[in-house]
Amino acid sequence: MDATKLTAQEQEQEKAKFSFSGATLYGINAVIGSGIFLLPQKIYKGLGPASLAVMLGTALLVILLAVCLAETAGYFNKNGGAFQYSKAAFGDFVGFNVGFSRLGRNHHRLVSNGCRLCPTLRHYLPGFYSLRIGP
Numbered sequence: 001m002d003a004t005k006l007t008a009q010e011q012e013q014e015k016a017k018f019s020f021s022g023a024t025l026y027g028i029n030a031v032i033g034s035g036i037f038l039l040p041q042k043i044y045k046g047l048g049p050a051s052l053a054v055m056l057g058t059a060l061l062v063i064l065l066a067v068c069l070a071e072t073a074g075y076f077n078k079n080g081g082a083f084q085y086s087k088a089a090f091g092d093f094v095g096f097n098v099g100f101s102r103l104g105r106n107h108h109r110l111v112s113n114g115c116r117l118c119p120t121l122r123h124y125l126p127g128f129y130s131l132r133i134g135p
Helices: 008-016 020-032 040-073 082-090 092-124 127-130
Strands: none
Touching: 020 082, 092 127
């Protein structure tokens, strides 16, 4: 058996990997998050019509960042994102800290999105104003 041929399981794993476009879109989603839904009104109040230029400039920067992350992902054949990149560049200690901070950031993002969800629901469902949660 030739060592260069992939087994069926390895071929399936290769198919399951992100494509370049998938990794780019995933990076854009990670950077933008829920801010795309919550911030435009505040930006428009402060800048008026110039807010469109600010949003387009920000979109350009986010796309450039996502393409950089997708390019970096092409150098690795494992999942793990920034954890894998920092581990390869700086060693296990830095890789662990990056992974652990990612865990904390994900927790923070979940909590902050939940906190923003309640006022949004109150805007669309007035019954939430009288809802009391807790003791």
